[in-house]
Amino acid sequence: MDAKRVEAKWQKKWEETGLYRFNKEDADNKLYCLEMFSYPSGAKLHVGHWYNYGPTDSWARFKRMQGYNVFHPMGFDAFGLPAENYAIKTGVHPQDSTFKNIETMERQLKAMGATFDWDYEIKTCMPDYYKWTQWIFLKLYEAGLAYRKEAPVNWCPSCNTVLANEQVVDGACERCHSIVERRNLTQWFFKITQYADELLNDLDKLDWPEKTKMMQRNWIGRSVGGEVTFALDGRKDGFTVFTTRADTLYGCTYVVLAPEHPLVDEITTPENRAAVEEYQKMCARMGEIDRLSTTREKTGVFTGAYAVNPINGRKVPIWVADYVLYSYGTGAVMAVPAHDERDFAFATKYDLPIERVIKSADGGEDALPFCEDGVLVNSDKRDGLTGAQAREAILNELKEQGKGGFKVNYRLRDWLVSRQRYWGAPIPMIHCEHCGTVPVPESELPVQLPYDVNFTPDGSSPLASHEGFMNTTCPKCGRPARRDPDTLDTFVCSSWYFLRYPNAHDGSEAFNKEWTNKLLPVDKYVGGAEHACMHLLYARFFTKALRDLGYLSFDEPFKSLVHQGIILGPDGMRMSKSRGNVISPDGFVEQYGSDVFRMYLMFGFAYTEGGPWNDNGIKSVARFLDRVERLVERAIALRGQKGRSDEEVEYVRHRTIQAVTNDTEKFQFNTAIARMMELVNALYKYEGEGNVDGTYLEAVVRDLMLMMAPFAPHFIEELWEKMGYPYSVFNQKWPEFDESKLTRSHVELALQINGKVRGRITLPSDATQEQAKAAALADEKIAAMLEGKEIKKVVVVPGRLVNIVAK
Structure with a gap:
């Protein structure tokens, strides 16, 4: 069969007849199938795209034939850093390269022969889409879920831009390898922490891979414990730590502040100032991921100041250490080296006291650090209490004294959404000298991204130097004001796109409540597991927030989730241009046709596992289709x-x-x-x-x-x-x-002599083992072969074979 001719013929017919158009009149029978949409940073689809879209399209076709009205849209996650970096490198404007790549990828996706309904296509870089991204930002702001504050960020002095934690490798920029610095910048955040409990609890009702749910649970990181307030020796103020082990408080021999903690500069003594400042500079060059690494040796420096342990009045030294982050918890920890491995290593290195206050319940003196629950010792009036009893008693006492109490803490931090880059949705806020920060009126949306911008990073947001964009008037007082120069993290655009598809070309609202509630949530969502703790978590947050604002009546965006595996290079490594192991699908599609390529991807790999690329089997799939023809x-x-x-x-x-x-x-x-x-x-x-x-x-x-x-x-x-x-x-x-x-009346059994097949017989499927044995020995061909030999034993495998062991 001429695959090229046949595929062109049927793609044309499918399009002309509107075969895959979603039937709006049958929405009650809908099945919303969605793949994570692609980012058009490359010029063409790669094998990973094919592996995501081809098999999922086959599943959608299967559900259609089962009688479902399948809604299967497609679009492009078109804002983001890769297009801007490409523009910086080549001089090609991000808008131009993005639209060119989208055009190419549209052509390839259509050539795949998928069931995408292109009537619902969206591109997140288009004003008719990001108008509504900005609208959602304003709604979150009105609800107190979007706010602005100063926060530490990773800063690359060479690229002149903020980097995400994932873009910092061994303390350096992954792109230019410059040493990264920590800077405080005023940023916009979404208050995702307000939904921490619900995000955690609702995981139980989702048909998602257990590994993904566990990753989100760990990322949210709910800890039940307490807060303990330490007074500063010689001062009236103090600081608070969070701990899940208040029972070990009597064993606290030092406390640690993050290098960025504002108290550090206040309390450091003159003789320690030079060492502390040098240490702060060193930490500023490290990424958060490196600082939190469990394998990296912990370092620190003494401030010269002391804090007072509220449970026993003991003065303990205040240290600064890189393993404490100001953006995590309170930015301060109490150290109990006898009962914490990290604290034990630090105390051993710096010769700090290590004092046991917990022993095992059976009374044994276990080696330190002893990190399990047990019974208190050396803890004054708490001696003999179990860990659970002591935690409750100590936190109750601190609560009564106004020095702490019970507390639930989360590892999850609020989502930093502002970026000092060009290619993104402008933040719809205005800064007025008289009125402060003022939202752009909804009637003036979208705040359009100007084309004529110098997007080469120079240490500030590219939009900040575009006077035509920045200069505006305050919506409150009418005086001259300035727009916010930052753009939104591209994850903001992808956190609600599944809501826009059913309303793709509605210019009057982001999504119609009644229609969206009918088509959502997504019934089957397919995409990479690497998005577990970003996109998938952010989309859940958006859905819950919009529900609370009255726009949705469902709690979760994606009922059922499937992660495709990864197709590795032939060398077993992840495909990358630098390794030279990238496999393009184009040559195979050209030679064999898209159906053969699709079937090979589905036959050659377990879908959720993937594996190293090997094209040896593609010819056998082509031969199989020839046999069917x-x-x-x-x-x-x-x-x-x-x-x-x-x-x-x-x-x-x-x-x-x-x-x-x-x-x-x-x-x-x-x-x-x-x-x-x-x-x-x-x-x-x-x-x-x-x-x-x-x-x-x-x-x-x-x-x-x-x-x-x-x-x-x-x-x-x-x-x-x-x-x-x-x-x-x-x-x-x-x-x-x-x-x-599904049951046979007769079965065929292989007849073996010493493990080698010598014949076959057909017996009733309900024949007993004795009957099978007798029939095998009575077979004329077998009997002739056994003549003169001694039969040692006969093994019957029901429904499969009879093996005669003979000498």
């Missing part, structure tokens, strides 16, 4: 011929329908295709034995084509037409299996 031609040729049906074929037919249905539902495409291959083999055997019933052969081949249609859509559409069936195969009903046909 010949089978269809044979079914046409034998129409009307009378003959016998076949019990074995009937069994394989219904077992295949059952298995393919179950496996496709679970995204186990490789095993589904293997089952279809078994059916093809059974049909070839049946046809080769003669006396074929043409009507029966056609009926089984028809079922085979229906099952194969989602996996090789153009190929099967062509064969369906060749069979004379009505257009389209995708308007047909998915085949159903007959439970009664």
Whole structure:
């Protein structure tokens, strides 16, 4: 079959007839299938795109044939840093390169033959989309969920920009390798922490991979403990720490502040100032991920100041250490080296006191650090209490004294959303000398991103130097004012795009409440596991916030989630241009057609696992499709011929329908295709034995084509037409299996002598092991081979074989 001609023919017909257009009149029967949309930073689709979109499209086709009204949109996550970095490097404007790449990727996605309904396409860099991103920002601001404050950030002095934690590797910028600094900048945040408990608790009701749910649980990091306030020796003020082990408070021998903590500069004594300042500079050059590494040796410096332990009045030294972050918790920790591994290592290194206050419940003196729960010792009136009893007693006492109390803490921090870059949605806020920070009126949205901007980083936001953009009037007082020069993190755009698809071209509102509540949440969402703690968490936050604001009536954006595995390079490493191991799908699609390539991706890899690329199997998939085509031609040729049906074929037919249905539902495409291959083999055997019933052969081949249609859509559409069936195969009903046909009346057993197959016999499927043994020994061919030999034993594997061990 000429794949190029056939694919072009059917893509044209599908488009002309609107085969995959979503039927709005049947919304009650909807199934919303969605892949994470692509970022058009590269010029073409790569194998990873294909692996995400091709198999998921097959699943969507399968659900359509099961009777669902499938809503399957596509768009582009078009803002972001890669396009801007490319522009800086080449001089090509981000808008120009992005639109050019989108045009290429649209063409490739259509050539894939997917069921995307392009009537609902969105591009997040278009004003008709980011107008509503800005509107959501304003709604969050009105609700107190968006706010502005000064915060420490990673700053690359060479690129002149803020870096995300993930962009800092070993303290250096991943792009230019300059040493990164820590700076305080005024930033915009979303108050995601307000939803920490709900984000945590609602994970239990989601059909998501358990590993992903566990990653989010750990990222949110709920800790039940207490706050303890330490007074500063010689001063009236103090600081607070959070701890889950208040029972160890008597063993606190020092406390630690983050280098960025504002108290550090206030309390450091003159003789220690030079060392502390040098240490602060060193820490400013490190990324948060490096500082929190469990394998990296902890360092610190003494401030010369002391704090007072509120439970016993003991003075303890105040240290500064890199493993404490000002943006985590309170930016201060109490150190109990006898009962914490990190504190123990630090105290040992700097010769600080290590004092046991917990022993094991059985009374043993376990080696230090002893980090488990136990019984208190050396803890004054608390001696003998269990850890749980002591935690409650100590926190109650501190609460009564106004020095602490019970507290739930989270690892999750508020989401920093402002970026000092150009290619993003402008933040819709205005700064007025008289009125302060004022939101842009909704009637003036979108705040459009100007084209004529010098986007080469110079240490400030590129928009800040565009006077035409920056100069405006205050909506409150009408006096001259300045726009916010920052743009929004691109994750803001992707945190609600699934809500926009059903309303893609509605200029009057971001989404219609009634219509969105009917089509959402997404029934099946497919994308990479690397988004577990960013996009997937942010989308859940947006959904819950918009629900509370009255715009949605559901709690979660994605009911069911599937992560595709990663196709590695032939060398077993992740594909990258620098390694030279990137595989382009274009050559394979050109040579074999998109159906063969799609089927190979689905057959050659377990979908959720992926693996190293190896194209050896693609030819066998092409040969399989050739066999199916010949089978269809044979079914046409034998129409009307009378003959016998076949019990074995009937069994394989219904077992295949059952298995393919179950496996496709679970995204186990490789095993589904293997089952279809078994059916093809059974049909070839049946046809080769003669006396074929043409009507029966056609009926089984028809079922085979229906099952194969989602996996090789153009190929099967062509064969369906060749069979004379009505257009389209995708308007047909998915085949159903007959439970009664899943058992055989007879089974074929292999006959082995000393493990080698020497013959076969057919017996009733309910034959006993003794009957199978007797039949095997009575077989004339076997009996002749055993003549003169001593039979040692006979092993029967029911339904499969009889092995005769003889000498």
